[in-house]
Amino acid sequence: MKNLVILGAGTSGTMMANHLVKKLPKKDWKISIVDQCETHYYQPGFLFLPFDIYTSKQVKKNGKKFIPKAVEYINEKIERIVPEENNVQLANGKELSYDILIIATGTDIAPEEVEGMKGPKWHKNIFDFYTYKGAKALRNKLREWEGGKLVVHITEMPIKCPVAPLEFAFLADSYFKNKGMRDKVDITFVTPLGGAFTKPRATTALHHLLEEKGISEVTDFAIERVDYKNNKIIDYADTEVEYDLLVTVPTNMGDSVIERSGLGDDLNFVPTNKATLQSLDHENIFAIGDATNLPASKAGSVAHFEAEILTENIVRYTKGIPLKDEFDGHANCFVETGNGKALLIDFNYTHEPVEGTFPFPGVGPLQLLKESHTNHMGKMAFRWIYWNMLIKGVHIPFVSATMSEKGKHFEEEVQ
């Protein structure tokens, strides 16, 4: 009997457990999955929680429900991975030996990386919305906030879901309009990038939306510290931005177990082959989702596409067949733009998001890089798809793991 161990039961780990239980012969392979947290969070919902669009109940469920019965579910903290001995040490002193290890430990916020961020004002007038706790605290704050300067801020790249901060700004615009207090709120979007997004075509489209909604932009802002006493953020070039309410996306880092095990880069992400998902340092260790250092978006959709290719590669690895080097960095993200509309972007390592239709070329029904109500309905429907199909490893029809170039307007692409 051989052992396959999955570390992390978030989006990626849960999908892998569901895929592999169907693919690996039960008489030969025992699959285990380890997570310290009993709750599985629907992380895309953290964007909606602060605005009372989702309730706290809608974004969390018991994680065990989504793990197949044939997979051993271990609810324990991971102390260390010891690749030389092919085993994983758990916090309760137990050890798990593995023949194949899949690292799916994700990414977390590290507000302590910036001076003054996680100080006395943390979750008072400085908030994150990338954690359940942060999103919920922010919801309570927004319910009673009387207005002023709202600053939506990105600390440094890479971050999970690079469009989420923009969506937050758009939804904030709608939220305050609906509350009849938009005139009392000044919204500024502050980013270390040269523009609203990481890809030029989408940046142009999103910039227009920011303008349209009266949201100002501060770009190329590399934060040095938060002056929480005087309510301002200051960057290395001494640019200052004042806030009354700071909603920041702190530095994103991989799990500390990666650091303890000496398996990560500067940000604790696992150096991973970007086409096969095998770790660069150990042939029997694979990585998926936010835990990797791939130059792709850290997003559930990316993890979903990776999972299909990684499953194939794990099966190949067990049979001694060369791995498929097929992952192309495919990402597919809805971008909420407020007022019941959204746009959709579909891109990969080499192709930036462009206009077009999805998933059926020339038909849609979803419009790429254009605001529409249908796109918004797509995003809302996605919560159901997530809980009922995606993490259970059920194939989502018409959406392939590698990006399709059909129905897209690449000819106008700018270099």
Place this chain on the structure above:
Amino acid sequence: MEKIISNKTISVNEEGYLTDFSQWDKEIGLEIAKEQDIEMTDKHWEVIDYIHDKFEKEEPLSIRGIKKSGVIDIKEFYQLFPGGPLKKATMIAGIPKPKSCI
């Protein structure tokens, strides 16, 4: 597009970044720096050496990486290359603009 700099023809993209690193030499770096109103000192060149080293090893450049470089701290980096230090330093170094693009 092509551009003539210190009597040499080099190819650059529309933002002014060299498209072929093999065309780069120190004089070209110096001229590009002048266009950016930067007067190069030994410290500047130390940073350019560090950038070339990372480029050869195909390691991505980032502000965070600068902090750990041991060559310079971030504050100083901003003073040497005011207004977008990574963008300016990579242009002078003759390598592509870094993508923090993910």
